[in-house]
Amino acid sequence: MNQHRTPENISDHVALTITKFLRFFADTFFAKRYGHRAVVLETVAAVPGMVGGMWIHLTCLRKMQSDRGWIKILLDEAENERMHLMTFIEIAQPKWYERWIILAAQAIFWNFYFLLYVFFPRTAHRLVGYFENEAVISYTAYYDQVSADLTLNVDAPQIAKDYWNLADDAKLLDVIKVVRADEQNHADVNHGRADSLDKPDDQRTTKKEPSFTKINSVNIQSYKDANYHIYDKPLFVINIGSECSGLHKLYERYGVNEAAVLTAYNPMSQETNDHDNKQNNQQLELILKNKKLPFIHAEGICPDNKWPGEESFLILGMTLNAAKELGKKFNQNAIVWSDQSAISQLILLR
Ligand SMILES: [Fe+2]
Numbered sequence: 575m576n577q578h579r580t581p582e583n584i585s586d587h588v589a590l591t592i593t594k595f596l597r598f599f600a601d602t603f604f605a606k607r608y609g610h611r612a613v614v615l616e617t618v619a620a621v622p623g624m625v626g627g628m629w630i631h632l633t634c635l636r637k638m639q640s641d642r643g644w645i646k647i648l649l650d651e652a653e654n655e656r657m658h659l660m661t662f663i664e665i666a667q668p669k670w671y672e673r674w675i676i677l678a679a680q681a682i683f684w685n686f687y688f689l690l691y692v693f694f695p696r697t698a699h700r701l702v703g704y705f706e707n708e709a710v711i712s713y714t715a716y717y718d719q720v721s722a723d724l725t726l727n728v729d730a731p732q733i734a735k736d737y738w739n740l741a742d743d744a745k746l747l748d749v750i751k752v753v754r755a756d757e758q759n760h761a762d763v764n765h766g767r768a769d770s771l772d773k774p775d776d777q778r779t780t781k782k783e784p785s786f787t788k789i790n791s792v793n794i795q796s797y798k799d800a801n802y803h804i805y806d807k808p809l810f811v812i813n814i815g816s817e818c819s820g821l822h823k824l825y826e827r828y829g830v831n832e833a834a835v836l837t838a839y840n841p842m843s844q845e846t847n848d849h850d851n852k853q854n855n856q857q858l859e860l861i862l863k864n865k866k867l868p869f870i871h872a873e874g875i876c877p878d879n880k881w882p883g884e885e886s887f888l889i890l891g892m893t894l895n896a897a898k899e900l901g902k903k904f905n906q907n908a909i910v911w912s913d914q915s916a917i918s919q920l921i922l923l924r
């Protein structure tokens with residue numbers, strides 16, 4: 575089974591070689607003991623998000639710049655991996671020698687990954703992308719094993735039911751499915767980040783902008799810098815000019831190839847009271863429901879918190895013209911819209 579993306583440069587080849595090398599050890603050591611494999615490997619999987627989040631945090635402090643939502647995304651990834659561990663520890667208890675392996679692996683891997691992240695961040699994200707592809711393959715094998723022998727299909731641990739909102743009678747197979755979906759999401763996020771680090775800076779920001787506008791440049795800059803948090807599970811962030819793997823995933827889920835982020839908050843970017851903002855947004859929500867447009871709650875957040883967050887909607891399958899029309903109806907200065915590339919653009923309406 576080969577679900578890896580094809581390596582395109584030396585950095586990709588290095589990342590894939592390390593992944594295959596470690597995979598060989600995991601296969602030899604654990605063979606088909608997938609529960610144990612999950613416990614030991616999840617203790618490693620939860621490291622990169624924390625290292626990456628920490629390093630971006632420190633970098634932003636030194637350079638006094640926005641993290642464009644990446645710290646939260648990476649820390650969420652680390653937490654999500656820790657929840658995988660907390661779940662599988664209920665299913666398989668590590669043997670004493672596995673605990674020693676966990677200890678040694680953490681000591682080595684934390685330091686290795688930290689140095690890799692500082693000097694070769696693109697390779698670091700690509701490596702995690704490949705690790706996560708391997709995790710999807712392993713969880714698929716685990717799923718097949720449990721499906722073939724249903725005595726293994728024990729009740730889902732309570733912690734998993736709570737975390738993923740599973741049904742009361744959920745089983746191990748249900749857990750493996752949601753964990754595998756998480757791993758796929760991590761793969762997309764990390765490969766996407768590696769891809770975007772490949773691009774020169776001027777390609778990461780949108781160049782489409784009308785030559786004249788009545789909106790002042792400070793406002794335009796703040797719309798561009800905003801982090802558009804999409805409250806899907808897990809949360810992801812849309813940034814103007816960056817390709818968003820979370821959005822690609824939603825396109826696939828809803829069978830669409832475009833989307834818009836809209837709010838009815840603060841018409842003309844004039845600060846409006848909470849009551850009016852909420853009422854306007856309810857109206858917008860009603861329109862979306864009447865038009866049967868699928869949407870996910872979102873929030874536009876200014877990175878330096880100069881403005882309170884604006885409750886918004888990510889609307890799937892919305893054409894550019896429909897999005898503009900609706901934005902104008904609610905007197906918005908601008909909307910965010912993405913085509914099939916999932917690279918979001920800021921669209922000015924005045
Ligand atoms: Fe995991």
Ligand SMILES: [Fe+2]
Pocket residue numbers: 619655706709756757760
């Ligand atoms: Fe993972």
